Amino acid sequence: MSLEIFETNIKTQEEANYLLQLLQHSISDGLISFDLKDSNHILCIETNREISGVVLSVFRKQGFYCQKLKD
Numbered sequence: 001m002s003l004e005i006f007e008t009n010i011k012t013q014e015e016a017n018y019l020l021q022l023l024q025h026s027i028s029d030g031l032i033s034f035d036l037k038d039s040n041h042i043l044c045i046e047t048n049r050e051i052s053g054v055v056l057s058v059f060r061k062q063g064f065y066c067q068k069l070k071d
């Protein structure tokens with residue numbers, strides 16, 4: 001499995017839970033978590049496939065910022 005890390009502008013646990021539900025629907029085979037205590041509000045996804053396009057699309061459609069930091 002590979003780990004993809006994203007910087008986001010998610011500020012609250014409610015926003016994180018909402019995005020988590022949307023992401024889990026699109027990336028059902030991934031392990032997805034937010035670290036809102038980090039200054040970059042990190043989103044980590046561990047999966048066996050390339051998912052950055054899906055993640056960026058979900059965030060944009062919901063009006064949130066997301067940028068991939070690491071593969």
